[in-house]
Amino acid sequence: MSKILIRGAKVLGGEPQDVLIDGETIAEVGTGLSAEGAEVVEAGGKVLLPGLVDLHTHLREPGREDSETVLTGTRAAASGGYTAVFAMANTFPVADTAGVVEQVWRLGREHGYCDVQPVGAVTVGLEGRKLAELGAMHESAAGVTVFSDDGKCVDDAVIMRRALEYVKAFGGVVAQHAQEPRLTEGAQMNEGVVSAELGLGGWPAVAEESIIARDVLLAEHVGSRVHICHLSTAGSVEIVRWAKSRGIDVTAEVTPHHLLLTDEMVRTYNPVYKVNPPLRTERDVMALREALADGTIDIVATDHAPHPHEDKDCEWAAAAMGMVGLETALSVVQETMVDTGLLDWAGVADRMSFTPARIGRAGGHGRPVSAGEPANLTLVDTAYRGQVDPAGFASRSRNTPYEGRELPGRVTHTWLRGKATLVDGKLT
Amino acid sequence: MQRHLISAADLTRDDAVLILDTAEEMARVADRPIKKLPTLRGRTVVNLFFEDSTRTRISFEAAEKRLSADVINFSAKGSSVSKGESLKDTAQTLEAMGVDAVVIRHSASGAPYRLATSGWIDAVVINAGDGTHQHPTQALLDAFTMRRRLIGRDAGLGQDLDGRRITVVGDVLHSRVARSNVDLLHTLGAEVTLVAPPTLLPVGVETWPCEVSYDLDATLPKSDAVMMLRVQRERMNAAFFPTEREYSRRYGLDADRMAKMPEHAIVMHPGPMVRGMEITAEVADSERCTVVEQVANGVSIRMAVLYLLLGGNEPAVTHTRTTEEK
Numbered sequence: 001m002s003k004i005l006i007r008g009a010k011v012l013g014g015e016p017q018d019v020l021i022d023g024e025t026i027a028e029v030g031t032g033l034s035a036e037g038a039e040v041v042e043a044g045g046k047v048l049l050p051g052l053v054d055l056h057t058h059l060r061e062p063g064r065e066d067s068e069t070v071l072t073g074t075r076a077a078a079s080g081g082y083t084a085v086f087a088m089a090n091t092f093p094v095a096d097t098a099g100v101v102e103q104v105w106r107l108g109r110e111h112g113y114c115d116v117q118p119v120g121a122v123t124v125g126l127e128g129r130k131l132a133e134l135g136a137m138h139e140s141a142a143g144v145t146v147f148s149d150d151g152k153c154v155d156d157a158v159i160m161r162r163a164l165e166y167v168k169a170f171g172g173v174v175a176q177h178a179q180e181p182r183l184t185e186g187a188q189m190n191e192g193v194v195s196a197e198l199g200l201g202g203w204p205a206v207a208e209e210s211i212i213a214r215d216v217l218l219a220e221h222v223g224s225r226v227h228i229c230h231l232s233t234a235g236s237v238e239i240v241r242w243a244k245s246r247g248i249d250v251t252a253e254v255t256p257h258h259l260l261l262t263d264e265m266v267r268t269y270n271p272v273y274k275v276n277p278p279l280r281t282e283r284d285v286m287a288l289r290e291a292l293a294d295g296t297i298d299i300v301a302t303d304h305a306p307h308p309h310e311d312k313d314c315e316w317a318a319a320a321m322g323m324v325g326l327e328t329a330l331s332v333v334q335e336t337m338v339d340t341g342l343l344d345w346a347g348v349a350d351r352m353s354f355t356p357a358r359i360g361r362a363g364g365h366g367r368p369v370s371a372g373e374p375a376n377l378t379l380v381d382t383a384y385r386g387q388v389d390p391a392g393f394a395s396r397s398r399n400t401p402y403e404g405r406e407l408p409g410r411v412t413h414t415w416l417r418g419k420a421t422l423v424d425g426k427l428t
Numbered sequence: 429m430q431r432h433l434i435s436a437a438d439l440t441r442d443d444a445v446l447i448l449d450t451a452e453e454m455a456r457v458a459d460r461p462i463k464k465l466p467t468l469r470g471r472t473v474v475n476l477f478f479e480d481s482t483r484t485r486i487s488f489e490a491a492e493k494r495l496s497a498d499v500i501n502f503s504a505k506g507s508s509v510s511k512g513e514s515l516k517d518t519a520q521t522l523e524a525m526g527v528d529a530v531v532i533r534h535s536a537s538g539a540p541y542r543l544a545t546s547g548w549i550d551a552v553v554i555n556a557g558d559g560t561h562q563h564p565t566q567a568l569l570d571a572f573t574m575r576r577r578l579i580g581r582d583a584g585l586g587q588d589l590d591g592r593r594i595t596v597v598g599d600v601l602h603s604r605v606a607r608s609n610v611d612l613l614h615t616l617g618a619e620v621t622l623v624a625p626p627t628l629l630p631v632g633v634e635t636w637p638c639e640v641s642y643d644l645d646a647t648l649p650k651s652d653a654v655m656m657l658r659v660q661r662e663r664m665n666a667a668f669f670p671t672e673r674e675y676s677r678r679y680g681l682d683a684d685r686m687a688k689m690p691e692h693a694i695v696m697h698p699g700p701m702v703r704g705m706e707i708t709a710e711v712a713d714s715e716r717c718t719v720v721e722q723v724a725n726g727v728s729i730r731m732a733v734l735y736l737l738l739g740g741n742e743p744a745v746t747h748t749r750t751t752e753e754k
Contacts (some may be wrong), residue, residue: 188537196632199537199561199604204631216504268545270540313546315515317536 009043013345050377051083056301063092081378096121105142225249234287256332271319306397440612450732468497491730568607590617598657
């Protein structure tokens with residue numbers, strides 16, 4: 001088996017250390033380790049993190065291979081420092097049966113860039129009426145533990161209650177896309193000062209907050225855990241904070257774009273800023289950063305949502321919702337959380353690796369950087385600053401809101417169980 | 429003046445007064461036996477209408493023809509758009525045919541802005557109404573009508589609407605006319621009050637440069653002009669108000685209410701009117717109602733806008749056009 005010595009890396013941002021990988025595992029962590037028989041990677045003060053874990057990715061395969069495939073999506077993931085991604089269920093066909101989730105899981109294994117953990121649909125066809133075979137998906141080779149109708153809200157309170165209860169039998173979790181459907185009919189952007197001026201249909205914060213409030217109370221009532229996808233408002237933060245203070249088993253994620261961008265961007269009518277939930281206000285952005293720092297929000301998840309060019313090169317109302325995020329997530333988190341002093345690199349490891357792996361029960365991922373652990377690692381050049389150039393993306397899609405924006409940090413190496421998937425910023 | 433006309437908010441006070449003054453000159457053309465100027469001879473204007481609007485389209489077409497432009501009318505119905513062609517492809521196809529200006533009407537807010545700023549085409553873009561966003565030529569023709577009626581045709585030249593009290597009543601939430609009017613009237617120095625049930629006002633309206641009231645009767649005596657917006661009957665199905673009758677009782681303009689307005693005050697409506705809903709026939713047909721005048725003024729305003737954006741190098745009118753020719 002091959003040995004790799006990563007020399008002089010700031011493990012989780014600490015003092016420089018050497019990390020020796022032997023085969024699929026970390027053999028040793030220390031200073032002055034012998035390079036004998038090992039390929040040496042000079043880290044030169046770069047930050048070494050556990051391989052990132054994304055609890056919320058859209059890989060689009062099967063069904064929309066024109067926007068992304070498991071191969072291109074996992075290459076994008078490796079590029080962004082990820083070693084595991086959870087692939088959302090809103091494919092065609094929907095990932096609501098054991099057959100579909102096994103296919104997606106197997107494609108991930110075959111390509112070998114990043115582990116793909118499929119998310120199963122909560123309801124058949126994401127229609128919110130009838131529970132999908134959650135147990136069968138869990139027992140399949142894919143071993144599904146996270147269930148979500150993401151893209152749609154499980155808005156029927158009884159269906160949501162039953163799903164929360166049912167998955168307890170095998171330690172599953174329901175990840176809710178919190179969006180009250182009636183309050184968001186025709187919604188195009190955050191409802192507020194900007195939508196009033198632009199004449200675009202409003203997506204009010206209360207449509208998210210009311211569902212979160214209901215679901216944390218349901219989770220408390222039936223003693224289940226619940227996960228909130230892409231939390232986007234200051235009010236949602238308050239509700240989750242309250243729920244946690246009551247001991248309710250709730251976890252929540254925030255996307256990189258909600259940590260950086262506001263609805264002011266919509267004034268350009270450029271659909272690259274069209275996303276669901278929508279970009280909110282400066283006040284929301286600040287509340288989300290603070291909540292991620294204090295742990296009220298547990299993790300960062302990308303909601304990587306690739307779309308073909310034509311679905312964004314049009315008028316706002318006709319455009320698809322969503323942005324790609326895997327290849328820029330860490331940079332945005334550095335910009336908004338680390339460089340602002342809100343979070344250190346150990347905190348980033350927690351929010352982007354340890355905790356998402358724990359929520360999703362992703363075995364072998366989100367482990368400490370220490371001897372005996374699987375060698376899932378990411379090396380980041382945190383001193384780098386550069387403009388985002390979508391032409392260089394590994395993703396099949398280019399719908400990034402950061403084109404031309406200067407952001408810090410660049411992932412140079414990623415290792416998946418000791419195998420390099422990214423070397424010097426280039427995919428293997 | 430900017431190269432395109434997308435939003436009333438893009439106009440400065442001087443831009444707006446220039447357009448109004450130019451429109452007065454254009455109006456004189458309508459009084460001649462031959463209602464035509466050679467100004468845009470050899471220029472091609474396309475009326476790109478993705479949303480049905482016979483009145484606005486005809487108004488633009490009349491304006492274009494009076495300026496001797498070549499006119500192409502494009503309506504989305506029965507066109508390649510109904511077969512799934514994108515806005516971008518449609519616009520580029522038209523431009524390839526040598527179009528100098530695109531007058532666009534679209535149900536999607538922001539579509540004209542996208543057309544003007546995405547690098548898809550080079551032509552001048554004039555917004556003829558986009559979704560619930562803007563309808564700048566409507567606001568201009570409304571201001572033109574107000575200035576004529578409240579100040580006078582000749583006395584108004586060079587003047588804005590400083591201190592005039594304008595009340596806009598009805599479905600502000602879904603109205604591009606209301607948005608454009610608030611922007612332009614504010615720029616022209618008028619004091620605007622919006623009157624509507626709270627359900628038909630957008631969240632965020634409190635930041636607009638105007639007053640907001642739920643009480644029509646209290647506002648009427650303090651109005652120099654009252655603009656009634658169309659209220660679609662379907663709105664009551666979405667619980668914006670309980671019934672047509674209740675809406676009319678609380679926010680409709682009838683003769684009794686009109687009597688509360690000052691002597692000189694006028695009643696305006698962008699059309700099409702829903703008689704019996706927001707306005708009674710008696711008011712609509714009264715001397716004080718300017719609906720028909722607004723239509724005539726619309727042609728003059730659109731002539732002025734086309735002239736200023738497209739070709740107005742004639743010495744008859746001086747203006748501060750900063751854009752270069754294509």
